[in-house]
Amino acid sequence: xxxxxxxxxxxxxxxxxxxxxxxxxxxxxxxxxxxxxxxxxxxxxxxxxxxxxxxxxxxxxxxxxxxxxxxxxxxxxxxxxxxxxxxxxxxxxxxxxxxxxxxxxxxxxxxxxxxxxxxxxxxxxxxxxxxxxxxxxxxxxxxxxxxxxxxxxxxxxxxxxxxxxxxxxxxxxxxxxxxxxxxxxxxxxxxxxxxxxxxxxxx
Numbered sequence: 001x002x003x004x005x006x007x008x009x010x011x012x013x014x015x016x017x018x019x020x021x022x023x024x025x026x027x028x029x030x031x032x033x034x035x036x037x038x039x040x041x042x043x044x045x046x047x048x049x050x051x052x053x054x055x056x057x058x059x060x061x062x063x064x065x066x067x068x069x070x071x072x073x074x075x076x077x078x079x080x081x082x083x084x085x086x087x088x089x090x091x092x093x094x095x096x097x098x099x100x101x102x103x104x105x106x107x108x109x110x111x112x113x114x115x116x117x118x119x120x121x122x123x124x125x126x127x128x129x130x131x132x133x134x135x136x137x138x139x140x141x142x143x144x145x146x147x148x149x150x151x152x153x154x155x156x157x158x159x160x161x162x163x164x165x166x167x168x169x170x171x172x173x174x175x176x177x178x179x180x181x182x183x184x185x186x187x188x189x190x191x192x193x194x195x196x197x198x199x200x201x202x203x
Contacts, residue, residue, distance in 0.1 A: 015078055015085040019107050020186065022073070022090040023130070024114035025122030027175035029142045030090040032074050033114065037179040038075025038088065072104060079180075082187055091126075101129060110186050111137040114173065117150050120158055130163050136193050138167040138186045145170065 022030045034042050073090030088102050111130055115123040130137045141155050143146055150158075152168040159168075167185050172180035 002169060003010055008060045015080070015083055017087060018084045018109050018122070018187075018190075019087045019089065019103060020183070021111040021135075022088055022114065023101070023111050023126045023128060023137075024091075024117070025119065027112040027119075028116045028122070029144075030114055033173040033179055034073040035091045035182070036174055036176055037077050039078060040076050041185070043072075043074040051057040059167065077183070078150075079178075079187075080184065082184065084187065086183060105133065105135065107119070108135060110190050111188060112137055112140050112182055113137050114140045114142050115155065115159070116144065117141055117148065118144070119160075120155075127161065136189050138169055138182060138189060140169050140173075140182050142169045143170055144171050147199050 009046045024030055033160055042195065063125070072092065073088070075090075077088065078085045089108070091101055091104055111112070112128045113130065114121065127139070139155065139161070148170055152170065156164070156166070156168045161168075167189065169182050169185055171182050173179065175196060
């Protein structure tokens with residue numbers, strides 16, 4: 001797999017590789033998002049929830065969930081119009097697997113933080129994680145059952161985002177169009193960040 005921080009040569013004609021994380025709390029739709037957009041058969045590390053997780057994994061509000069990611073999800077999507085190929089890494093959502101997030105962060109340029117407004121409290125750790133590490137991200141409010149009772153402004157206020165310019169997007173993780181739009185919005189954030197970063201002048 002190509003290095004994420006090494007752009008392809010200008011004359012290679014190959015899309016630039018970009019590593020993106022898809023993060024969020026337990027059961028917010030990360031695996032679904034990666035599966036929806038990936039142009040390859042996505043790698044999944046899902047295991048069946050068992051009695052061993054009782055008292056450890058909080059299933060309140062997602063009682064019908066039977067599988068959970070224990071390492072990561074991986075997918076790939078080429079955005080020809082943007083000239084990039086995105087490598088998507090979905091993080092595990094349960095607290096007992098959060099130790100893996102720093103490893104997955106290595107080489108990533110940005111993230112989509114998925115939130116479920118029915119269980120917004122589970123989204124704070126993901127938001128805090130990326131804000132504390134300075135990684136650009138967008139918030140994707142997953143509209144379960146096609147419904148979202150809150151506005152983007154209300155969700156941003158509830159999450160107490162440090163940067164008021166952090167985009168909050170409404171999306172359905174099952175919709176390829178929605179997911180693609182959220183990835184393009186993240187790329188816009190990355191481009192803006194790059195343009196605002198001072199270039200070091202050789203001494």
